[in-house]
Amino acid sequence: xxxxxxxxxxxxxxxxxxxxxxxxxxxxxxxxxxxxxxxxxxxxxxxxxxxxxxxxxxxxxxxxxxxxxxxxxxxxxxxxxxxxxxxxxxxxxxxxxxxxxxxxxxxxxxxxxxxxxxxxxxxxxxxxxxxxxxxxxxxxxxxxxxxxxxxxxxxxxxxxxxxxxxxxxxxxxxxxxxxxxxxxxxxxxxxxxxxxxxxxxxxxxxxxxxxxxxxxxxxxxxxxxxxxxxxxxxxxxxxxxxxxxxxxxxxxxxxxxxxxxxxxxxxxxxxxxxxxxxxxxxxxxxxxxxxxxxxxxxxxxxxxxxxxxxxxxxxxxxxxxxxxx
Amino acid sequence: xxxxxxxxxxxxxxxxxxxxxxxxxxxxxxxxxxxxxxxxxxxxxxxxxxxxxxxxxxxxxxxxxxxxxxxxxxxxxxxxxxxxxxxxxxxxxxxxxxxxxxxxxxxxxxxxxxxxxxxxxxxxxxxxxxxxxxxxxxxxxxxxxxxxxxxxxxxxxxxxxxxxxxxxxxxxxxxxxxxxxxxxxxxxxxxxxxxxxxxxxxxxxx
Numbered sequence: 001x002x003x004x005x006x007x008x009x010x011x012x013x014x015x016x017x018x019x020x021x022x023x024x025x026x027x028x029x030x031x032x033x034x035x036x037x038x039x040x041x042x043x044x045x046x047x048x049x050x051x052x053x054x055x056x057x058x059x060x061x062x063x064x065x066x067x068x069x070x071x072x073x074x075x076x077x078x079x080x081x082x083x084x085x086x087x088x089x090x091x092x093x094x095x096x097x098x099x100x101x102x103x104x105x106x107x108x109x110x111x112x113x114x115x116x117x118x119x120x121x122x123x124x125x126x127x128x129x130x131x132x133x134x135x136x137x138x139x140x141x142x143x144x145x146x147x148x149x150x151x152x153x154x155x156x157x158x159x160x161x162x163x164x165x166x167x168x169x170x171x172x173x174x175x176x177x178x179x180x181x182x183x184x185x186x187x188x189x190x191x192x193x194x195x196x197x198x199x200x201x202x203x204x205x206x207x208x209x210x211x212x213x214x215x216x217x218x219x220x221x222x223x224x225x226x227x228x229x230x231x232x233x234x235x236x237x238x239x240x241x242x243x244x245x246x247x248x249x250x251x252x253x254x255x256x257x258x259x260x261x262x263x264x265x266x267x268x269x270x271x272x273x274x275x276x277x278x279x280x281x282x283x284x285x286x287x288x289x290x291x292x293x294x295x296x297x298x299x300x301x302x303x304x305x306x307x308x309x310x311x312x313x314x315x316x317x318x319x320x321x322x323x324x325x
Numbered sequence: 326x327x328x329x330x331x332x333x334x335x336x337x338x339x340x341x342x343x344x345x346x347x348x349x350x351x352x353x354x355x356x357x358x359x360x361x362x363x364x365x366x367x368x369x370x371x372x373x374x375x376x377x378x379x380x381x382x383x384x385x386x387x388x389x390x391x392x393x394x395x396x397x398x399x400x401x402x403x404x405x406x407x408x409x410x411x412x413x414x415x416x417x418x419x420x421x422x423x424x425x426x427x428x429x430x431x432x433x434x435x436x437x438x439x440x441x442x443x444x445x446x447x448x449x450x451x452x453x454x455x456x457x458x459x460x461x462x463x464x465x466x467x468x469x470x471x472x473x474x475x476x477x478x479x480x481x482x483x484x485x486x487x488x489x490x491x492x493x494x495x496x497x498x499x500x501x502x503x504x505x506x507x508x509x510x511x512x513x514x515x516x517x518x519x520x521x522x523x524x525x526x527x528x529x530x531x
Binding site: 192276 | 481486
């Protein structure tokens, strides 16, 4: 397939893909009225790849389907979800059974919110999780080491989640991922609402993991945070990836960025132009024939309203846009 | 003409004060930024100023007068998570007009589409819901707006859209705005003046 070769080619020398997502589509079956069912498409034709030792940021607005991508990889979608396309982990196709075997061991999720912690369970038990018999002592020791590294005091292990501050809870969530010695870390919006110091600390934990050879997928809407630590940025819009750019492309007026949406996103930052383009991301029940960004695009032409643009490799990144050469 | 909080102290437990002797003042027509560490009590102060919290010590006054407990509060608070500030079992048009009838002008300036009014809250994205929350809070009697991390969960384009709209409206109607955010760049762009929480609050937190 065309997409595949292009995406493979963009990998740096010496880096290996740990996770490959190809042409992924996800829809939900819903009851519209009475027994009539409709299919709501939330992700379409999505392809990305996470490499060992690298951080891939997935940046996009709320409601663009970023979290659903994470849930699709982990196999924790609700039962009315319909998944098409291919997800490969370490060269092996990820089936639902594989996902269940691997998650929590090789693939770890750092969830968005503290509500993912069990409110009635002590912190240390949650971080260690279910351990085989005879290994408890070993795991306890490991947990203490990790807590010490993340500057969590010994009495934290006996606390309950409501006793933690926002920053502490974040460190606890990250340490659950480190405990599992996972190779692929998926972090779902780990940064909003953190003050600058805690934010930089949290980001450095992910950088550490990547330096140890893990592949990290950082899902966020905070493009600034993503730029601080990532190697590549995948820009998500209305359920698909419009561009995969390198961090160094984000500078000046964004003239090195390939897609008009990415450029608009960059110019909307308060430290840049604080300039907003008009319009809204299309709703999931709106059917768009051509490019998903058509309505808001400043460079659109007739071709753009007919058919989804193919991925093109431009300047060391990939983009889905007809007007780039 | 200003919203004033004087010598405010507040705590859930007697020996653990969250706010200790805090004073803050916000002028009409001014945009004031408030920056502080997480857990330092910024949101608690916002709630007290907007009349959500009663058991505090100190005094809150609006344009020199005491806050009335009845009627439309001229100080309106908008939260970080709009989905938690709407009734999930009401349609958007009912949510919007609960307090007062929101004018078409406001709806137009926030870009709220007619078709959204018949939707349920879970059928709109966070950015769309936040527009409703702001339109609802900017009724004709609003004099002060407290924006507690209102765009933290939104992408940069939606953030710029929303703030540009809010700034236009508050300028036109001479409304005072308190902007709480962790994003220094945003504060720098929006505000006439900035207060740092550690400067106005002497209590240390862990």
